[in-house]
Amino acid sequence: MPTMSNDHIVKSYDEELARLTGEIQRMGDLALKELEASIDAVVERDSDMATRIVESDKEIDGLEEVISQDVIRLLALRQPMARDLREVLAALRISSDIERIGDYSANVAKRAIALNRxxxxxxxxxxxxxxxxAAExxxxxxxxxxxxxADRALLAWxxxxxLDGLYTGMFxxxxxxxxxxxRNITACTHLLFMAKNIERIxxxxxxIAExxxxxxxxxxxPQDRRKGDKTASVVAKMAPPKAKGEEPDA
Known part of the structure:
Protein backbone atom coordinates (compact mmCIF):
# COMPACT_ATOMS: atom_id res chain seq x y z
CA MET A 1 0.00 0.00 0.00
CA PRO A 2 2.77 2.57 0.78
CA THR A 3 4.30 1.83 -2.63
CA MET A 4 1.03 2.69 -4.37
CA SER A 5 0.84 5.92 -2.36
CA ASN A 6 4.40 6.86 -3.31
CA ASP A 7 3.69 6.08 -6.96
CA HIS A 8 0.66 8.37 -6.80
CA ILE A 9 2.73 11.20 -5.29
CA VAL A 10 5.41 10.85 -7.98
CA LYS A 11 2.80 10.77 -10.76
CA SER A 12 1.03 13.80 -9.33
CA TYR A 13 4.31 15.71 -9.09
CA ASP A 14 5.27 14.79 -12.66
CA GLU A 15 1.89 16.05 -13.84
CA GLU A 16 2.45 19.36 -12.08
CA LEU A 17 5.88 19.76 -13.69
CA ALA A 18 4.40 18.91 -17.09
CA ARG A 19 1.72 21.54 -16.62
CA LEU A 20 4.36 24.09 -15.64
CA THR A 21 6.37 23.28 -18.78
CA GLY A 22 3.22 23.64 -20.87
CA GLU A 23 2.45 27.05 -19.39
CA ILE A 24 5.97 28.26 -20.16
CA GLN A 25 5.75 26.87 -23.69
CA ARG A 26 2.47 28.71 -24.25
CA MET A 27 3.95 31.90 -22.83
CA GLY A 28 6.99 31.56 -25.09
CA ASP A 29 4.86 30.96 -28.17
CA LEU A 30 2.88 34.12 -27.42
CA ALA A 31 6.07 36.17 -27.01
CA LEU A 32 7.46 34.80 -30.27
CA LYS A 33 4.28 35.70 -32.15
CA GLU A 34 4.34 39.15 -30.56
CA LEU A 35 7.88 39.78 -31.81
CA GLU A 36 7.08 38.60 -35.34
CA ALA A 37 3.91 40.69 -35.45
CA SER A 38 5.71 43.80 -34.19
CA ILE A 39 8.20 43.54 -37.08
CA ASP A 40 5.31 43.15 -39.52
CA ALA A 41 3.69 46.25 -38.04
CA VAL A 42 6.87 48.24 -38.71
CA VAL A 43 7.32 47.06 -42.29
CA GLU A 44 3.64 47.39 -43.19
CA ARG A 45 3.32 50.70 -41.33
CA ASP A 46 0.23 49.32 -39.63
CA SER A 47 -0.52 51.30 -36.48
CA ASP A 48 -3.71 49.34 -35.74
CA MET A 49 -1.74 46.10 -35.68
CA ALA A 50 0.89 47.71 -33.45
CA THR A 51 -1.79 48.84 -31.00
CA ARG A 52 -3.20 45.30 -30.79
CA ILE A 53 0.28 43.95 -30.09
CA VAL A 54 0.77 46.35 -27.20
CA GLU A 55 -2.57 45.27 -25.73
CA SER A 56 -1.80 41.56 -26.17
CA ASP A 57 1.27 41.84 -23.94
CA LYS A 58 -1.08 41.72 -20.93
CA GLU A 59 -1.73 38.03 -21.61
CA ILE A 60 1.98 37.24 -21.30
CA ASP A 61 2.14 39.21 -18.04
CA GLY A 62 -0.82 37.23 -16.72
CA LEU A 63 0.81 33.90 -17.56
CA GLU A 64 3.98 34.92 -15.75
CA GLU A 65 1.91 35.56 -12.63
CA VAL A 66 0.26 32.14 -12.92
CA ILE A 67 3.66 30.44 -13.32
CA SER A 68 5.06 32.31 -10.31
CA GLN A 69 2.17 31.07 -8.16
CA ASP A 70 2.64 27.50 -9.43
CA VAL A 71 6.34 27.60 -8.61
CA ILE A 72 5.69 28.87 -5.08
CA ARG A 73 3.13 26.09 -4.53
CA LEU A 74 5.50 23.42 -5.82
CA LEU A 75 8.33 24.64 -3.60
CA ALA A 76 6.09 24.80 -0.53
CA LEU A 77 4.23 21.51 -0.95
CA ARG A 78 6.72 19.27 -2.75
CA GLN A 79 10.07 20.53 -1.47
CA PRO A 80 11.87 19.30 -4.62
CA MET A 81 15.51 18.24 -4.57
CA ALA A 82 18.35 17.88 -7.13
CA ARG A 83 17.12 18.02 -10.74
CA ASP A 84 13.50 18.54 -9.68
CA LEU A 85 14.56 21.67 -7.82
CA ARG A 86 16.51 22.86 -10.87
CA GLU A 87 13.40 22.35 -13.01
CA VAL A 88 11.26 24.48 -10.73
CA LEU A 89 13.79 27.29 -10.24
CA ALA A 90 14.58 27.40 -13.97
CA ALA A 91 10.87 27.68 -14.74
CA LEU A 92 10.68 30.84 -12.65
CA ARG A 93 13.73 32.35 -14.35
CA ILE A 94 12.61 31.39 -17.85
CA SER A 95 9.15 32.85 -17.38
CA SER A 96 10.76 36.12 -16.28
CA ASP A 97 12.92 36.18 -19.41
CA ILE A 98 9.93 35.47 -21.64
CA GLU A 99 8.00 38.28 -19.96
CA ARG A 100 10.87 40.67 -20.79
CA ILE A 101 10.90 39.43 -24.40
CA GLY A 102 7.21 40.32 -24.56
CA ASP A 103 7.89 43.76 -23.11
CA TYR A 104 10.62 44.49 -25.64
CA SER A 105 8.40 43.30 -28.49
CA ALA A 106 5.64 45.62 -27.27
CA ASN A 107 8.19 48.46 -27.18
CA VAL A 108 8.97 47.81 -30.85
CA ALA A 109 5.24 48.03 -31.60
CA LYS A 110 4.94 51.31 -29.68
CA ARG A 111 7.84 52.74 -31.69
CA ALA A 112 6.15 51.54 -34.89
CA ILE A 113 3.17 53.77 -34.13
CA ALA A 114 5.48 56.78 -33.70
CA LEU A 115 7.53 55.85 -36.78
CA ASN A 116 4.41 55.84 -38.94
CA ARG A 117 4.02 59.57 -38.34
CA ALA A 134 16.01 36.92 -32.87
CA ALA A 135 12.82 34.94 -33.57
CA GLU A 136 14.88 31.94 -34.74
CA ALA A 150 21.19 21.04 -23.70
CA ASP A 151 23.10 20.70 -27.00
CA ARG A 152 20.39 22.53 -28.91
CA ALA A 153 20.28 25.21 -26.24
CA LEU A 154 24.05 25.66 -26.52
CA LEU A 155 23.86 26.14 -30.30
CA ALA A 156 21.14 28.77 -29.90
CA TRP A 157 23.13 30.44 -27.12
CA LEU A 163 22.62 38.87 -33.55
CA ASP A 164 24.95 41.39 -31.87
CA GLY A 165 26.90 41.68 -35.12
CA LEU A 166 23.75 42.44 -37.12
CA TYR A 167 22.72 45.00 -34.50
CA THR A 168 26.10 46.72 -34.73
CA GLY A 169 25.80 46.90 -38.52
CA MET A 170 22.33 48.43 -38.33
CA PHE A 171 23.50 50.86 -35.65
CA ARG A 183 15.84 65.22 -41.49
CA ASN A 184 16.40 61.48 -40.91
CA ILE A 185 17.13 61.89 -37.21
CA THR A 186 13.60 61.30 -35.87
CA ALA A 187 12.91 58.17 -37.91
CA CYS A 188 16.39 56.77 -37.33
CA THR A 189 16.17 57.38 -33.58
CA HIS A 190 12.99 55.29 -33.40
CA LEU A 191 14.72 52.55 -35.40
CA LEU A 192 17.75 52.69 -33.10
CA PHE A 193 15.52 52.02 -30.10
CA MET A 194 13.74 49.20 -31.96
CA ALA A 195 17.04 47.57 -32.90
CA LYS A 196 18.28 47.84 -29.31
CA ASN A 197 15.08 46.22 -28.05
CA ILE A 198 15.61 43.29 -30.41
CA GLU A 199 19.25 42.98 -29.33
CA ARG A 200 18.06 42.77 -25.72
CA ILE A 201 15.52 40.12 -26.74
CA ILE A 208 16.78 30.79 -21.38
CA ALA A 209 19.38 28.64 -23.14
CA GLU A 210 21.63 28.88 -20.08
CA PRO A 222 31.51 26.36 -19.15
CA GLN A 223 32.46 29.35 -21.27
CA ASP A 224 31.85 33.09 -21.29
CA ARG A 225 29.16 34.50 -23.52
CA ARG A 226 30.76 36.06 -26.58
CA LYS A 227 29.49 39.54 -27.32
CA GLY A 228 29.38 40.98 -30.83
CA ASP A 229 27.93 44.34 -29.86
CA LYS A 230 30.54 46.86 -31.06
CA THR A 231 28.31 49.94 -31.01
CA ALA A 232 30.51 51.76 -28.47
CA SER A 233 33.50 51.58 -30.81
CA VAL A 234 31.30 52.62 -33.75
CA VAL A 235 30.35 55.82 -31.94
CA ALA A 236 33.99 56.52 -31.08
CA LYS A 237 35.08 56.08 -34.70
CA MET A 238 32.28 58.21 -36.14
CA ALA A 239 32.58 61.06 -33.63
CA PRO A 240 34.00 64.29 -35.10
CA PRO A 241 37.65 64.97 -34.16
CA LYS A 242 38.25 67.38 -31.29
CA ALA A 243 39.54 70.83 -32.12
CA LYS A 244 43.20 71.47 -31.36
CA GLY A 245 43.63 72.37 -27.70
CA GLU A 246 40.13 71.18 -26.74
CA GLU A 247 39.93 69.45 -23.39
CA PRO A 248 39.03 65.71 -23.41
CA ASP A 249 35.69 64.58 -21.99
CA ALA A 250 35.65 64.00 -18.25
Missing amino acids: VDLVRPVFSLPRLGKL IISEVLIAYRDRD ARDEE RELLTYMMEDP GDHATN NVYFIVHGTQI
Missing part, protein backbone atom coordinates in the same frame (compact mmCIF):
# COMPACT_ATOMS: atom_id res chain seq x y z
CA VAL A 118 7.26 60.44 -40.14
CA ASP A 119 8.71 59.74 -43.58
CA LEU A 120 10.09 56.28 -44.27
CA VAL A 121 13.88 55.81 -44.30
CA ARG A 122 15.74 52.97 -46.01
CA PRO A 123 17.27 51.39 -42.85
CA VAL A 124 13.76 50.30 -41.81
CA PHE A 125 14.23 47.37 -44.18
CA SER A 126 17.23 46.15 -42.14
CA LEU A 127 15.00 45.59 -39.12
CA PRO A 128 13.23 42.42 -40.37
CA ARG A 129 16.54 40.59 -40.75
CA LEU A 130 17.42 41.44 -37.15
CA GLY A 131 13.95 40.42 -35.96
CA LYS A 132 14.01 37.17 -37.95
CA LEU A 133 17.28 36.07 -36.37
CA ILE A 137 16.91 31.99 -31.52
CA ILE A 138 13.75 32.20 -29.39
CA SER A 139 12.17 29.31 -31.31
CA GLU A 140 15.29 27.18 -30.81
CA VAL A 141 15.55 27.79 -27.07
CA LEU A 142 11.85 27.04 -26.59
CA ILE A 143 12.26 23.71 -28.39
CA ALA A 144 15.40 23.04 -26.34
CA TYR A 145 13.42 23.71 -23.15
CA ARG A 146 10.53 21.49 -24.24
CA ASP A 147 12.88 18.61 -25.08
CA ARG A 148 15.41 19.33 -22.31
CA ASP A 149 18.04 19.41 -25.06
CA ALA A 158 26.13 30.86 -29.45
CA ARG A 159 24.01 32.63 -32.08
CA ASP A 160 23.62 35.69 -29.88
CA GLU A 161 27.02 36.83 -31.13
CA GLU A 162 25.61 36.81 -34.68
CA ARG A 172 26.31 52.02 -37.95
CA GLU A 173 23.90 52.41 -40.88
CA LEU A 174 21.46 54.48 -38.85
CA LEU A 175 24.18 56.80 -37.55
CA THR A 176 25.39 57.35 -41.11
CA TYR A 177 21.88 58.28 -42.26
CA MET A 178 21.49 60.76 -39.41
CA MET A 179 24.85 62.39 -40.11
CA GLU A 180 24.14 62.70 -43.82
CA ASP A 181 20.73 64.34 -43.43
CA PRO A 182 19.35 65.75 -40.15
CA GLY A 202 18.48 38.06 -27.91
CA ASP A 203 20.12 38.43 -24.51
CA HIS A 204 17.01 37.09 -22.77
CA ALA A 205 16.79 34.19 -25.23
CA THR A 206 20.37 33.24 -24.33
CA ASN A 207 19.42 33.41 -20.64
CA ASN A 211 18.79 27.73 -17.85
CA VAL A 212 18.06 24.75 -20.09
CA TYR A 213 21.72 23.77 -19.86
CA PHE A 214 21.52 24.18 -16.07
CA ILE A 215 18.45 21.92 -15.84
CA VAL A 216 20.17 19.12 -17.75
CA HIS A 217 23.71 19.32 -16.37
CA GLY A 218 23.34 21.10 -13.03
CA THR A 219 26.12 23.55 -13.98
CA GLN A 220 26.47 26.77 -15.91
CA ILE A 221 27.71 26.76 -19.52
Whole structure:
Protein backbone atom coordinates (compact mmCIF):
# COMPACT_ATOMS: atom_id res chain seq x y z
CA MET A 1 0.00 0.00 0.00
CA PRO A 2 2.77 2.57 0.78
CA THR A 3 4.30 1.83 -2.63
CA MET A 4 1.03 2.69 -4.37
CA SER A 5 0.84 5.92 -2.36
CA ASN A 6 4.40 6.86 -3.31
CA ASP A 7 3.69 6.08 -6.96
CA HIS A 8 0.66 8.37 -6.80
CA ILE A 9 2.73 11.20 -5.29
CA VAL A 10 5.41 10.85 -7.98
CA LYS A 11 2.80 10.77 -10.76
CA SER A 12 1.03 13.80 -9.33
CA TYR A 13 4.31 15.71 -9.09
CA ASP A 14 5.27 14.79 -12.66
CA GLU A 15 1.89 16.05 -13.84
CA GLU A 16 2.45 19.36 -12.08
CA LEU A 17 5.88 19.76 -13.69
CA ALA A 18 4.40 18.91 -17.09
CA ARG A 19 1.72 21.54 -16.62
CA LEU A 20 4.36 24.09 -15.64
CA THR A 21 6.37 23.28 -18.78
CA GLY A 22 3.22 23.64 -20.87
CA GLU A 23 2.45 27.05 -19.39
CA ILE A 24 5.97 28.26 -20.16
CA GLN A 25 5.75 26.87 -23.69
CA ARG A 26 2.47 28.71 -24.25
CA MET A 27 3.95 31.90 -22.83
CA GLY A 28 6.99 31.56 -25.09
CA ASP A 29 4.86 30.96 -28.17
CA LEU A 30 2.88 34.12 -27.42
CA ALA A 31 6.07 36.17 -27.01
CA LEU A 32 7.46 34.80 -30.27
CA LYS A 33 4.28 35.70 -32.15
CA GLU A 34 4.34 39.15 -30.56
CA LEU A 35 7.88 39.78 -31.81
CA GLU A 36 7.08 38.60 -35.34
CA ALA A 37 3.91 40.69 -35.45
CA SER A 38 5.71 43.80 -34.19
CA ILE A 39 8.20 43.54 -37.08
CA ASP A 40 5.31 43.15 -39.52
CA ALA A 41 3.69 46.25 -38.04
CA VAL A 42 6.87 48.24 -38.71
CA VAL A 43 7.32 47.06 -42.29
CA GLU A 44 3.64 47.39 -43.19
CA ARG A 45 3.32 50.70 -41.33
CA ASP A 46 0.23 49.32 -39.63
CA SER A 47 -0.52 51.30 -36.48
CA ASP A 48 -3.71 49.34 -35.74
CA MET A 49 -1.74 46.10 -35.68
CA ALA A 50 0.89 47.71 -33.45
CA THR A 51 -1.79 48.84 -31.00
CA ARG A 52 -3.20 45.30 -30.79
CA ILE A 53 0.28 43.95 -30.09
CA VAL A 54 0.77 46.35 -27.20
CA GLU A 55 -2.57 45.27 -25.73
CA SER A 56 -1.80 41.56 -26.17
CA ASP A 57 1.27 41.84 -23.94
CA LYS A 58 -1.08 41.72 -20.93
CA GLU A 59 -1.73 38.03 -21.61
CA ILE A 60 1.98 37.24 -21.30
CA ASP A 61 2.14 39.21 -18.04
CA GLY A 62 -0.82 37.23 -16.72
CA LEU A 63 0.81 33.90 -17.56
CA GLU A 64 3.98 34.92 -15.75
CA GLU A 65 1.91 35.56 -12.63
CA VAL A 66 0.26 32.14 -12.92
CA ILE A 67 3.66 30.44 -13.32
CA SER A 68 5.06 32.31 -10.31
CA GLN A 69 2.17 31.07 -8.16
CA ASP A 70 2.64 27.50 -9.43
CA VAL A 71 6.34 27.60 -8.61
CA ILE A 72 5.69 28.87 -5.08
CA ARG A 73 3.13 26.09 -4.53
CA LEU A 74 5.50 23.42 -5.82
CA LEU A 75 8.33 24.64 -3.60
CA ALA A 76 6.09 24.80 -0.53
CA LEU A 77 4.23 21.51 -0.95
CA ARG A 78 6.72 19.27 -2.75
CA GLN A 79 10.07 20.53 -1.47
CA PRO A 80 11.87 19.30 -4.62
CA MET A 81 15.51 18.24 -4.57
CA ALA A 82 18.35 17.88 -7.13
CA ARG A 83 17.12 18.02 -10.74
CA ASP A 84 13.50 18.54 -9.68
CA LEU A 85 14.56 21.67 -7.82
CA ARG A 86 16.51 22.86 -10.87
CA GLU A 87 13.40 22.35 -13.01
CA VAL A 88 11.26 24.48 -10.73
CA LEU A 89 13.79 27.29 -10.24
CA ALA A 90 14.58 27.40 -13.97
CA ALA A 91 10.87 27.68 -14.74
CA LEU A 92 10.68 30.84 -12.65
CA ARG A 93 13.73 32.35 -14.35
CA ILE A 94 12.61 31.39 -17.85
CA SER A 95 9.15 32.85 -17.38
CA SER A 96 10.76 36.12 -16.28
CA ASP A 97 12.92 36.18 -19.41
CA ILE A 98 9.93 35.47 -21.64
CA GLU A 99 8.00 38.28 -19.96
CA ARG A 100 10.87 40.67 -20.79
CA ILE A 101 10.90 39.43 -24.40
CA GLY A 102 7.21 40.32 -24.56
CA ASP A 103 7.89 43.76 -23.11
CA TYR A 104 10.62 44.49 -25.64
CA SER A 105 8.40 43.30 -28.49
CA ALA A 106 5.64 45.62 -27.27
CA ASN A 107 8.19 48.46 -27.18
CA VAL A 108 8.97 47.81 -30.85
CA ALA A 109 5.24 48.03 -31.60
CA LYS A 110 4.94 51.31 -29.68
CA ARG A 111 7.84 52.74 -31.69
CA ALA A 112 6.15 51.54 -34.89
CA ILE A 113 3.17 53.77 -34.13
CA ALA A 114 5.48 56.78 -33.70
CA LEU A 115 7.53 55.85 -36.78
CA ASN A 116 4.41 55.84 -38.94
CA ARG A 117 4.02 59.57 -38.34
CA VAL A 118 7.26 60.44 -40.14
CA ASP A 119 8.71 59.74 -43.58
CA LEU A 120 10.09 56.28 -44.27
CA VAL A 121 13.88 55.81 -44.30
CA ARG A 122 15.74 52.97 -46.01
CA PRO A 123 17.27 51.39 -42.85
CA VAL A 124 13.76 50.30 -41.81
CA PHE A 125 14.23 47.37 -44.18
CA SER A 126 17.23 46.15 -42.14
CA LEU A 127 15.00 45.59 -39.12
CA PRO A 128 13.23 42.42 -40.37
CA ARG A 129 16.54 40.59 -40.75
CA LEU A 130 17.42 41.44 -37.15
CA GLY A 131 13.95 40.42 -35.96
CA LYS A 132 14.01 37.17 -37.95
CA LEU A 133 17.28 36.07 -36.37
CA ALA A 134 16.01 36.92 -32.87
CA ALA A 135 12.82 34.94 -33.57
CA GLU A 136 14.88 31.94 -34.74
CA ILE A 137 16.91 31.99 -31.52
CA ILE A 138 13.75 32.20 -29.39
CA SER A 139 12.17 29.31 -31.31
CA GLU A 140 15.29 27.18 -30.81
CA VAL A 141 15.55 27.79 -27.07
CA LEU A 142 11.85 27.04 -26.59
CA ILE A 143 12.26 23.71 -28.39
CA ALA A 144 15.40 23.04 -26.34
CA TYR A 145 13.42 23.71 -23.15
CA ARG A 146 10.53 21.49 -24.24
CA ASP A 147 12.88 18.61 -25.08
CA ARG A 148 15.41 19.33 -22.31
CA ASP A 149 18.04 19.41 -25.06
CA ALA A 150 21.19 21.04 -23.70
CA ASP A 151 23.10 20.70 -27.00
CA ARG A 152 20.39 22.53 -28.91
CA ALA A 153 20.28 25.21 -26.24
CA LEU A 154 24.05 25.66 -26.52
CA LEU A 155 23.86 26.14 -30.30
CA ALA A 156 21.14 28.77 -29.90
CA TRP A 157 23.13 30.44 -27.12
CA ALA A 158 26.13 30.86 -29.45
CA ARG A 159 24.01 32.63 -32.08
CA ASP A 160 23.62 35.69 -29.88
CA GLU A 161 27.02 36.83 -31.13
CA GLU A 162 25.61 36.81 -34.68
CA LEU A 163 22.62 38.87 -33.55
CA ASP A 164 24.95 41.39 -31.87
CA GLY A 165 26.90 41.68 -35.12
CA LEU A 166 23.75 42.44 -37.12
CA TYR A 167 22.72 45.00 -34.50
CA THR A 168 26.10 46.72 -34.73
CA GLY A 169 25.80 46.90 -38.52
CA MET A 170 22.33 48.43 -38.33
CA PHE A 171 23.50 50.86 -35.65
CA ARG A 172 26.31 52.02 -37.95
CA GLU A 173 23.90 52.41 -40.88
CA LEU A 174 21.46 54.48 -38.85
CA LEU A 175 24.18 56.80 -37.55
CA THR A 176 25.39 57.35 -41.11
CA TYR A 177 21.88 58.28 -42.26
CA MET A 178 21.49 60.76 -39.41
CA MET A 179 24.85 62.39 -40.11
CA GLU A 180 24.14 62.70 -43.82
CA ASP A 181 20.73 64.34 -43.43
CA PRO A 182 19.35 65.75 -40.15
CA ARG A 183 15.84 65.22 -41.49
CA ASN A 184 16.40 61.48 -40.91
CA ILE A 185 17.13 61.89 -37.21
CA THR A 186 13.60 61.30 -35.87
CA ALA A 187 12.91 58.17 -37.91
CA CYS A 188 16.39 56.77 -37.33
CA THR A 189 16.17 57.38 -33.58
CA HIS A 190 12.99 55.29 -33.40
CA LEU A 191 14.72 52.55 -35.40
CA LEU A 192 17.75 52.69 -33.10
CA PHE A 193 15.52 52.02 -30.10
CA MET A 194 13.74 49.20 -31.96
CA ALA A 195 17.04 47.57 -32.90
CA LYS A 196 18.28 47.84 -29.31
CA ASN A 197 15.08 46.22 -28.05
CA ILE A 198 15.61 43.29 -30.41
CA GLU A 199 19.25 42.98 -29.33
CA ARG A 200 18.06 42.77 -25.72
CA ILE A 201 15.52 40.12 -26.74
CA GLY A 202 18.48 38.06 -27.91
CA ASP A 203 20.12 38.43 -24.51
CA HIS A 204 17.01 37.09 -22.77
CA ALA A 205 16.79 34.19 -25.23
CA THR A 206 20.37 33.24 -24.33
CA ASN A 207 19.42 33.41 -20.64
CA ILE A 208 16.78 30.79 -21.38
CA ALA A 209 19.38 28.64 -23.14
CA GLU A 210 21.63 28.88 -20.08
CA ASN A 211 18.79 27.73 -17.85
CA VAL A 212 18.06 24.75 -20.09
CA TYR A 213 21.72 23.77 -19.86
CA PHE A 214 21.52 24.18 -16.07
CA ILE A 215 18.45 21.92 -15.84
CA VAL A 216 20.17 19.12 -17.75
CA HIS A 217 23.71 19.32 -16.37
CA GLY A 218 23.34 21.10 -13.03
CA THR A 219 26.12 23.55 -13.98
CA GLN A 220 26.47 26.77 -15.91
CA ILE A 221 27.71 26.76 -19.52
CA PRO A 222 31.51 26.36 -19.15
CA GLN A 223 32.46 29.35 -21.27
CA ASP A 224 31.85 33.09 -21.29
CA ARG A 225 29.16 34.50 -23.52
CA ARG A 226 30.76 36.06 -26.58
CA LYS A 227 29.49 39.54 -27.32
CA GLY A 228 29.38 40.98 -30.83
CA ASP A 229 27.93 44.34 -29.86
CA LYS A 230 30.54 46.86 -31.06
CA THR A 231 28.31 49.94 -31.01
CA ALA A 232 30.51 51.76 -28.47
CA SER A 233 33.50 51.58 -30.81
CA VAL A 234 31.30 52.62 -33.75
CA VAL A 235 30.35 55.82 -31.94
CA ALA A 236 33.99 56.52 -31.08
CA LYS A 237 35.08 56.08 -34.70
CA MET A 238 32.28 58.21 -36.14
CA ALA A 239 32.58 61.06 -33.63
CA PRO A 240 34.00 64.29 -35.10
CA PRO A 241 37.65 64.97 -34.16
CA LYS A 242 38.25 67.38 -31.29
CA ALA A 243 39.54 70.83 -32.12
CA LYS A 244 43.20 71.47 -31.36
CA GLY A 245 43.63 72.37 -27.70
CA GLU A 246 40.13 71.18 -26.74
CA GLU A 247 39.93 69.45 -23.39
CA PRO A 248 39.03 65.71 -23.41
CA ASP A 249 35.69 64.58 -21.99
CA ALA A 250 35.65 64.00 -18.25
